[in-house]
Amino acid sequence: MVGxxxxxxxxxxxxxxxxxxxxxxxxxRRHLKWVDGLGAASEWVEGVAASKIADFAAEADADxxxxxxxxxxxxxxxxxxxxxxxxxxxxxxxxxxxLCKRMAGNLKNARLKLEEIREQxxxxxxxxxxxxxxxxxxxxxxxxxxxxGS
Numbered sequence: 001m002v003g004x005x006x007x008x009x010x011x012x013x014x015x016x017x018x019x020x021x022x023x024x025x026x027x028x029r030r031h032l033k034w035v036d037g038l039g040a041a042s043e044w045v046e047g048v049a050a051s052k053i054a055d056f057a058a059e060a061d062a063d064x065x066x067x068x069x070x071x072x073x074x075x076x077x078x079x080x081x082x083x084x085x086x087x088x089x090x091x092x093x094x095x096x097x098x099l100c101k102r103m104a105g106n107l108k109n110a111r112l113k114l115e116e117i118r119e120q121x122x123x124x125x126x127x128x129x130x131x132x133x134x135x136x137x138x139x140x141x142x143x144x145x146x147x148x149g150s
Contacts, residue, residue: 012034013084017091020097024098032095038088041085041088045085053082056082057085060079060086
C-alpha cells in the first residue's frame with residue numbers, strides 16, 4: 001500500500017528519523033502515532049526467543065515488499081510483526097532523541113542569551129558605580145552647583 005508521501009507502508013516502517021527540527025519532530029510524532037496504530041506488536045512477539053526476534057528483524061529489514069510477498073503467509077506475518085515491533089521502538093527512541101537534541105539547542109541559546117544579559121547588567125552596574133563615585137567625590141560646593149544647575 002502506498003502512503004500519503006508516495007512511499008510504501010513497508011518503507012515507512014523502515015525509515016529512520018530525519019534531522020531534529022520542530023517540524024520534523026511533529027512529523028515523527030505523527031509517524032509514531034501511525035506505527036502505534038498498527039497494533040500491539042510487543043504482545044505479538046511476547047514469548048519468542050530474543051535470538052529468533054533478532055534474526056527475523058534482520059531479515060525483515062533487509063527485504064523489500066517484493067521479496068516479502070514471496071514468503072509463505074506464516075513467515076511473512078512473523079517478519080512483519082517483528083518489523084512493526086522494531087519500528088515502534090525505533091519511532092519512540094527517535095522521537096525522544098529529537099526532543100533531547102532540540103531542547104539541548106534551546107538550552108544552548110538560552111545560556112548565550114543569559115550571558116549577554118549578564119554582560120549588559122555588569123556594564124550598567126559599572127556605569128552606575130562610576131557615577132556614584134563621581135558624586136561622592138564631589139565637594140559640597142560642586143554638589144550645590146549640580147543641584148542648582150548653574
